[in-house]
Amino acid sequence: MLSPERLALPDYEYLAQRHVLTYMEDAVCQLLENKEDISQYGIARFFTEYFNSVCQGTHILFREFSFIQATPHNRASFLRAFWRCFRTVGKNGDLLTMKEYHCLLQLLCPDFPLELTQKAARIVLMDDATDCLMSFSDFLFAFQIQFYYSEFLESVAAIYQDLLSGKNPNTVIVPTSSSGQHRQRPALGEASMLEGVEASLFYQCLENLCDRHKYSCPPPALVKEVLSNVQRLTFYGFLVALSKHHGINQALGALPDKGDLMHDPAMDEELERLLVQVPGLVNSVTASSEASCLPSRTPSRVASPWRPLHHSRKVDVESDGSTEETDESET
């Protein structure tokens, strides 16, 4: 006979791990927040809308940071929302400072922490934490890595520091033979001449990390690809490589490829419509500006990079209650 606990736990854990609980909690919380209004147009309607918005990724708009970073899906949605809303800023060619990007982020998430933006800027500026100007795409891709993988990157930083100071990253179980060898090297002072750490050793540690890391990590295969190209590399060098790696970008799935970053024909169309409504605008101006935008509108070419993320699929699945098959593949 199966004990009730043994049966119950996987279910609950599964739901928690797939963040279904997060969304359920949030849905109820939202319902509580506005119960009078929502009860007016129907609670069933509300839940439908809520989970629809979660699927579409619009649920994170203007939400608090704790919610935005709560799930990978939320992070991806936020990245995508940021890209969609401020793509025009990048298109205009403005180079902005870290602080200004931070302001833009805050327009979508009022309590977005400065620290994250600073870290992203550091990736772009290779640790020169000065107030330099950055292009939109540089910042966006760096920010993507930093934001989406922030916990992973923190662990990576710790590992990197350990490696740099010659310590064996204690939590990582590395085959003693190889680690012993490599550990000696930086301690001998070679590191001062050769900047950074050795790539292969670094990868070993990272692979290990990926295996046991409970937060999202970049696909280990792609990390390997990044690290296989070089002998040694620095922490920021690694981050820059990550941020520029389009495979990782694709795997993450929030943003289009770098080449297509400025393309969003549906939104461009929307924008043109909005421009016509600018108060007191002379028509000729609109016409000319529209004309200038026309070439960029090639709808067929741009496949939407927005693939339905598996998390959102889970949300739908959750309602079935039959979860056993997917369970294994995810853990």
Add this chain to the structure above:
Amino acid sequence: MHPASINTTRSYNDCVGQWIWERTRPEMVVSMVNCGLHLVIQTSSLPEKNKVEFKLSKDTSSFPGRLLQHDLERNYSSRQGDHVNLVSSSMPSFPILQRSSEEKILYSDRLTLERQKLTVCPIIDGEEHLRLLNFQHNFITRIQNISNLQRLIFLDLYDNQIEEISGLSTLRSLRVLLLGKNRIRKISNLENLKSLDVLDLHGNQITKIENVSHLCDLRVLNLARNLLSHVDNLNGLDSLTELNLRHNQISFVRDVDNLPCLQRLFLSFNNISSFENVSCLADSSSLSDITFDGNPIAQESWYKHTILQNMMQLRQLDMKRVTEEERRMASVVAKKEEEKKRESHKQSLLKEKKRLTINNVARKWDLQQNRVANIPTNQDRKDPDSPSQDPCPVNGSTISAFPEETGPLDSGLISALQGLSVTDTHLVEVDGDTLSLYGSGALESLDRNWSVQTAGMVTTVSFTFIEFDEIVQVLPKLKIKFPNSLHLKFKETNLVTLQQFNALAQLRRIDQLTIDPQGNPVVNFTLWKYYVLFRLSHFSMQKINGTEVTQNDMIMAERLFGILAHVASSELPQYRMISILGDARKKQFQYLLEPKGKKPGIISEENNDSKRLVGENTNRATLNYTTRDFYNEKLEEVKEKKKFCKMYIEDLVKEATEINMKNEALQKLWPQMFIELVRDAVIEIRNKNSYMKLCLQQITDQK
């Protein structure tokens, strides 16, 4: 102009000696047509001396009773000129004068040696009884040879070349001494001329008034056309009634109040520029006639009423009679002036108070902003802004016309300032159409009951040294209290992020926005202006930081942020919309919720209705700003709810999974259970007879 002649009567014993003359100087004719002198010397008090009477022929009666003096110029008629023979004397250079006995009898008391081309004074012999001696228009360089004429009363040396006053020490009876148009540099050697009545020194080169204090009988002193730079040393001239000082370079006058009899003072054409420099005149009670024309002071707007106000005793000013009306006017004007001065004093006091308060607020602000280290530099920075850094010079100049009040005023101001000692932490000021608020305390002033007029007049509101987040909280009040405010100014308000501008959208109208870069880092952003234009597009702003907003700016703003608005309005789930927009706005968005399925274009068209209502683009309304404190408060509040939700969901899910688990267990058990049940039933009915028996038994038992 007025030919005059002098008759000398022979009745010298008359107690009343009177002589009158009148003259005009050729060069003065044009400007001073009706200037003439009618000089009367009455010395009845000293009978034994008064044996002379000069009478002016009365063809001068065109100016009866009019006494006026400028440059004494005597115009003796030479009709009855003496027939004199000048014979070379035995002494080398001095001619000896002789008159026929007939002449002597006819004019025994007078001798006229006018226009005789004399270079020296001739020796006048046997004429000891002479009373009047006239040397006009000669070339005499030195006064000589007359010391024997001890009965001389009248000595006229007009238009000679005398360089020094001398040789007069024996002429103790001399009453009239005319030395006009000579080359005298210094007033001297008059010690013995104690009876002098008229002293004419006009047209010389005298630079200062001296050696006259013993002339207690002097009535007329003419020092016109000299080189005097100031007037003083007038003590002792107790009988002086007329003092002519025209055409000098006098810039200040003193001692006039020591002249008890002075009635007429002529100061025309000098260099007097303020009343302060002649203030002693106000203390002279006898003065009734004065002239200032041709001085800088006479050009001033305050000239007339200042003079009249300060010299109530005056009857004539600049040759014109002072009317009662004028006097009244003067006192009115003076009163006004006084008020103005008091007002300006108050103003400067306020100004200074304002400056100090602002400095204080700035200091507080800096402390608050952790900029303590550079406080001194901050103060330096502020000072040039303030209009009157040092109050004293400013006040000194504004009230210079009233020197007697300068002292008390200044010290009053200073003490008042010290009294301030700046404990104020905020400042509210309404200046014309501008309401200026300094320091966060000033925001409380919005709770005050402002008069409708003031409230209506204020079109510009300026915030300085106030956290923007604090300002946000009073914006609704501002909207109500100052409905006409069109121009907002922010300086040192910690505007850091773009989203802070969202808060301004709730106002009724903004035409102009001025964000001072000082203390507002947001201005350093490249996008801030566009964001403002975008977010506040419903105001159709005209100027941002003083720069005209162009249509291109508007397009650019839309181009940069239009999508944000679109996303915010069309993609925001309804439940989020509701929670973001407050209850107040909810109604206006009710319709927005309904046509969700429709195309966005239709939505924005419909929005036009609400645009009129709310005055704001609906697709932007979701971009709002809550202050950090409020936001954190809200998050805190939500945290509780979240906790509850978490527990609730946890319970719910646990329950659900439990039910599910039981269900599954049941599902697993059920087939076996069913089989068992069927088996039991089959076994029971296998023996039909015994089963029937049993059933019957049960039925009977029931009965």
